Amino acid sequence: MRYSAVIIVLAGTLLCLLLGVLRDSAWYIPLVVLGPLSLLGIWDLTQTKHSICRNYPLLGRLRFLQEMIRPEIHQYYVESDLDGRPYNRDERSLIYERAKNVSGLKPFGTEMDVYGDEYEWLDHSIAPRPKQDEPFRITVGGPDCKQPYSCSVLNISAMSFGAISPNAIEALNRGAKKGNFYHCTGEGGLSSYHLKNGGDLVWQIGTGYFGCRDQNGAFDPGLFREQALTPQVKMIEIKISQGAKPGHGGVLPAAKITPEIARTRKIPMGRDCISPPGHTTFDSPRGLCEYVKQLRELSDGKPIGFKLCVGHRHEFLAICKAMLETGILPDFITVDGGEGGTGAAPNEFSDSIGTPLKMGLMFVHNALVGCGLRDKIRIAASGKVSSAFAIARNLAIGADWCNAARGFMMAVGCIQAQSCHTNRCPVGVATQDPVRQRALDVGDKGERTYHFHHNTMETLSEIVAAAGLDHPSEFRPYHIHIALSRTNVKNYQEAHPFLQSGELLNDCQHPDFKTHWDIASAESFQAQGAGAMIQAELAT
Numbered sequence: 164m165r166y167s168a169v170i171i172v173l174a175g176t177l178l179c180l181l182l183g184v185l186r187d188s189a190w191y192i193p194l195v196v197l198g199p200l201s202l203l204g205i206w207d208l209t210q211t212k213h214s215i216c217r218n219y220p221l222l223g224r225l226r227f228l229q230e231m232i233r234p235e236i237h238q239y240y241v242e243s244d245l246d247g248r249p250y251n252r253d254e255r256s257l258i259y260e261r262a263k264n265v266s267g268l269k270p271f272g273t274e275m276d277v278y279g280d281e282y283e284w285l286d287h288s289i290a291p292r293p294k295q296d297e298p299f300r301i302t303v304g305g306p307d308c309k310q311p312y313s314c315s316v317l318n319i320s321a322m323s324f325g326a327i328s329p330n331a332i333e334a335l336n337r338g339a340k341k342g343n344f345y346h347c348t349g350e351g352g353l354s355s356y357h358l359k360n361g362g363d364l365v366w367q368i369g370t371g372y373f374g375c376r377d378q379n380g381a382f383d384p385g386l387f388r389e390q391a392l393t394p395q396v397k398m399i400e401i402k403i404s405q406g407a408k409p410g411h412g413g414v415l416p417a418a419k420i421t422p423e424i425a426r427t428r429k430i431p432m433g434r435d436c437i438s439p440p441g442h443t444t445f446d447s448p449r450g451l452c453e454y455v456k457q458l459r460e461l462s463d464g465k466p467i468g469f470k471l472c473v474g475h476r477h478e479f480l481a482i483c484k485a486m487l488e489t490g491i492l493p494d495f496i497t498v499d500g501g502e503g504g505t506g507a508a509p510n511e512f513s514d515s516i517g518t519p520l521k522m523g524l525m526f527v528h529n530a531l532v533g534c535g536l537r538d539k540i541r542i543a544a545s546g547k548v549s550s551a552f553a554i555a556r557n558l559a560i561g562a563d564w565c566n567a568a569r570g571f572m573m574a575v576g577c578i579q580a581q582s583c584h585t586n587r588c589p590v591g592v593a594t595q596d597p598v599r600q601r602a603l604d605v606g607d608k609g610e611r612t613y614h615f616h617h618n619t620m621e622t623l624s625e626i627v628a629a630a631g632l633d634h635p636s637e638f639r640p641y642h643i644h645i646a647l648s649r650t651n652v653k654n655y656q657e658a659h660p661f662l663q664s665g666e667l668l669n670d671c672q673h674p675d676f677k678t679h680w681d682i683a684s685a686e687s688f689q690a691q692g693a694g695a696m697i698q699a700e701l702a703t
Contacts, residue, residue, distance in 0.1 A: 169204035169220040176201045234581065245274055249502070249547065250569065250579060258549055261618040262574035262611035282646045285555055286654075288631025294624050298343065299635055301563045303398065303541050305494045307456075309464025312397045314363075315344035316623070316635055317554060317616060320545045320566035321367050321402070321470070323351025325415045325424045325436070326583070327572070330603040331592045334575045336362035337605060338612020347566065350402050350438060351415070352427040353390050360609070364395045367470070368458070369402040370412060371438040373428040382444045384461055391462035398495070399458055401451075401469040403442070406499035406546055408508035409472040409517040412440040419586050419595045448478075448485035448685050456491045468495035468541075473523035476679035478688045483534045483667075485685035492539055496531075497566065498524045500546025520546030521560060525659055528561025533667030533676065549573075551622035555630075559638035560655050574615035575608040 176197040183190035200221065207213075207220035216223040238247060245251050250258075253274065260267040275282065304311025319335050326349065339346040339362030346362050348354075350369025357364055368375065368387070375387035391399060404410060415424075415436040425432050445454045451469070459467045473479060486492050500520025518526070524544050531537040544562035548554060549570035557565050569577070576590040583593035591603035627635050630642060640655035647653060660675055667680055682690040 165219050165222075168222045169201075169208065172197055172200045172204055172221065238579070247579075250549065250573070254549055255573060255579060258570055258573040258615060262615040264614040264618065267618070278646070278649055280646060280648055283552075283556060284644050285552065285559075285626065285630060286642050286644065287629045290631055292628045292631055292633055294628040295633060296624075298620060299623065299627075301541065301636070303466045303468075303495050305466075305492050305539050307459060307464070307492070308466050308494050310397075310466070312345075312363075312466050314397075314564060315342070315616070315620070316558070316564040317548070317619060318344045318365075318543075318564065318566050319346040319571050319612075320568035321347040321349040321400075321405070322568050322572070323349030323373075323415075324354040324356060324427055325351045325419060325595070327593050328588075328591055328595060328600045328603065329354075329356045329423075330600045330605050331572075331575055331608070332356040333359055333605045334603065334608035335571060335612050336360045336364075337609030338571075338574075338616065339363060341609070341613040342616045344616055345397060347400065351424070352429075353393070353396070354423075354427045358393070358395055361395065363397045364393075365398045365400050366391065366396045367400045367402050369438050370440065370442050371428070371430075371436070372444075373430070373438075376429050380443075384457070387458070388461040391458070391465065396462075396465070398466040398468065399462055400495075400497060401442075401454065401458070401467070403451075403469050403471040404474070404499070404517075405470070406472045406501050406517050406520070408512040409474060409499075409501070410440055411508065411512050411516075412438045414438070416584065416586070421595050424595070447687055448481040449489060451482060452485045452489045452491040455493050466494035468493045468497060468543075470497035470499055470545075472499045472501055473518040473526055475688075475690075476526065476676075477683040477690055479527065480530055480667075480676075480680050480683035481685060481688060483530050483536065484683055486536060487534060488685045492536065495541040495543060495563075496527060497543040497545060498527050498562070500524075500544075502547050520544060520557070524557060524561045525655075525661075529660065529662045529676070530667070532664055533662040533671060535665040535668060537664070551619050551626050554619070554623055555626050555635060555638055556643050558635045559643045560640050560659075563636065571612060571615065574611050576603055576611075 176194065179190045179193050179197060204220045207216040207223065210217065213223065215226060242252065245253055257267055299316045300313045301316060302311050302313050319339060324332055332354065333356050336346050336357055337360040340360050345365050347365040348357055348367050350367050350371060350373055352374030353366055371380065372382045374390060375383050377383045417433060417435050420432060420436060422432060428436060430436050445451050455467050498520065500523060501517030502519050528537065528542060531540055541563045542561055543564050543566055544557040545566035548557065548565045548567040554565045572592055575592060577592045578590055580589050582588055586594050586596055588594040588599060591600045594600060623635060640661060644652055644654045645658060647658065660673055662673065667676060671677055671680065682692060684691040
């Protein structure tokens, strides 16, 4: 039985050869199929790489075929509407409907298990307010900022030129221009495609300093200033870490690097483009603050912030101490969740490293409140934001606005094929292949970007009104409830600690903060003093 397939194919090949010689040359036609199969069967018998093919020649190949089509079969025929990850069918359908400007009404009630663990809901009011027609916006810019920026409460999160296609970038920016929201460049540099349609930009500076680096890969102040003064660039974001692979750095495979990408990033052709895990311009919390000050001065006072996925708590608290000691504050902080990620990452980093958004967001919010800095620094949240409820929930627990990457990718055509790192994206979003790119029509997908944002904001307006509020900034932790189990329901205010203003400065005894605060130092990201021993004990 193990060799039945190869025996049948070899026998058929020999029979066709014999009949072709003795009877009619038409018998050679089946050899077009049988010949290659015979050679493949013989190869399977003799090769040593795949045990299953050696023991089951030809038949073993069916396993690889089934593995190849398994994701599509699973997604389209096996998963329920609520089972898929990272985005289930219901979530994807919501995005597609809003992007296509199709009614998203849902009949016959929710499919969600409303009595299941982790089910969340928002309290509505018996006296709802009139729906606001004006777009919800937030002003970003602290006391040292000379060019404050008014941003939407939903914007396009960081996706680099190189990671996604030129057509995708153009479409996203066209939608951002029409909808008056911003488009973060990602760390891949400021390309002509970002600038073409005139949408507002947040220029992200990563560990590779792409677009503002010298020949040795170090930060170049002159080159930074030249691009930072571009009128379209409204804010600058220093990327310390990202949710998909915090502490790992990034890789753009050589196969996806075109001459244009090389020019934009100021990198050589022909080899993988590596973003180092950490920055070389600063190596301490105080150094980060000085770098924020430097970029603010070089950009003539534009808002400067940084993005991170929360890791060691004492490290962020060390940054807070450095802010207090230097008096240098970022204008905003973007908190990225460990569940985020449009690019490829090692499995362990995607699955098990980095604080998820809700926990990281509440920690950063509490830290700033506890230091008396929250009213001076804005917070953005990014990490699987695709619905108006997700925005409301994030604003309730500490954010001022939200950024979305994968939601906007789906708006321009992404089907969650999860082939972003292969350069073979089937819809032209995450590829540099010119043939695949042309499938993405910039005009059509620019409209879809606009509609996804517009329709999500319309729904957010309805949610705000239903809650009896006038602006989403009025959401508080007690507005959102979460089922911790079937018999234990709490709102976020009850379920999580929320510090009082200045509490960390007054000998805070809260166990979630005290130890980390004690070992934090403005001079180093390393734990300091006797508290470092406590940290080691906590780690074990």
